[in-house]
Amino acid sequence: MPELPEVEVVRAGLEPAVTGALITGVEVLDQRSLRRHDLASGTFVDVIGGRTIVAAVRRGKFLWFPLDNGDALVTHLGMSGQMLLRAPGTDDRLTRIRIGIDSPDHGELLVNFVDQRIFGSMAVDSMLPTDDDFPGGYSGAAVGPALVPSQVAHIARDPLDPAFDDVRFLTLLGRKATGVKRALLDQTLISGIGNIYADEALWAAKVHFEQPAASLSGRRAVSLLAEVRAVLAKALAEGGTSFDAQYVNVNGASGYFAHSLNAYGRQGQPCARCGTAIRRVKFMNRSSHFCPRCQRRR
Numbered sequence: 001m002p003e004l005p006e007v008e009v010v011r012a013g014l015e016p017a018v019t020g021a022l023i024t025g026v027e028v029l030d031q032r033s034l035r036r037h038d039l040a041s042g043t044f045v046d047v048i049g050g051r052t053i054v055a056a057v058r059r060g061k062f063l064w065f066p067l068d069n070g071d072a073l074v075t076h077l078g079m080s081g082q083m084l085l086r087a088p089g090t091d092d093r094l095t096r097i098r099i100g101i102d103s104p105d106h107g108e109l110l111v112n113f114v115d116q117r118i119f120g121s122m123a124v125d126s127m128l129p130t131d132d133d134f135p136g137g138y139s140g141a142a143v144g145p146a147l148v149p150s151q152v153a154h155i156a157r158d159p160l161d162p163a164f165d166d167v168r169f170l171t172l173l174g175r176k177a178t179g180v181k182r183a184l185l186d187q188t189l190i191s192g193i194g195n196i197y198a199d200e201a202l203w204a205a206k207v208h209f210e211q212p213a214a215s216l217s218g219r220r221a222v223s224l225l226a227e228v229r230a231v232l233a234k235a236l237a238e239g240g241t242s243f244d245a246q247y248v249n250v251n252g253a254s255g256y257f258a259h260s261l262n263a264y265g266r267q268g269q270p271c272a273r274c275g276t277a278i279r280r281v282k283f284m285n286r287s288s289h290f291c292p293r294c295q296r297r298r
Helices: 004-018 044-048 166-173 180-184 195-205 218-237
Strands: 022-028 057-059 062-066 072-076 081-086 095-103 107-115 121-125 127-129 147-149 279-283 286-290
Touching: 004 057, 004 062, 004 081, 004 095, 004 107, 004 218, 022 044, 044 121, 062 147, 072 081, 166 218, 180 195, 195 218, 195 286
Parallel strands: none
Antiparallel strands: 022 095, 057 062, 062 072, 072 121, 081 107, 095 107, 127 147, 279 286
16 A cells, blocks of 8 residues: 555645646546545536646645635545546556646646556545644645645644644553554554554664554654654655555656665565564564564563
């Protein structure tokens, strides 16, 4: 599943083209991609057709595009979703929704929502005030409205959001009796982190994934948060992690952070720090990768 760096790469790539763009046409090729759209607000095609996109905003793994009528076009990439900027008339295999736009700076373009496994979605949603009076999510604008789509309101801020509250997060983390990796994957506590970057941050912080979160000392908790930020920032700088063609930016190019991974997917290979073989074990219907020497459970 795309995590924060991959979604931010998509947001940043779309932003110059879609900001201020008029939506000139909408084609829904697969209704399953609208599973989160509430028809009570009107059909998807009717409610976004003719609207102008105000910005491109992200919180954790969610993207949304505020519209000039006060609603937002909310997008989640799911397991394999892509948003590709294309020239008019360009088709992509497995396109589920096609949106034509007229951009002030780039002219006529297509935004193709491509999704192999159809776990991603698009929906039009109403906006709610944020509970901390800060902008709803991260965007390229210096200041944004203190609004967030109702479908995203329950999602915590992510650690690259300027409004992320370190003290609040560390306080809540210290109350978690669950393993620390499970806490990092809790999108209502901290958003944007998935299996890959949880494993990488825990490796960097020398913390075992099953270490109870509440047992971390204050200093280790602060160190872990710092490593989370460092891992996400490095992955973002390298365009995200691409293991296959499902993880690409808006131009279809792959990221290369996979070459920088120290734990995830490296089972059986020597730890870059101590040389011990990285282990892979089952965890929550997925896997955890860790160094049994560097990341001992305390």
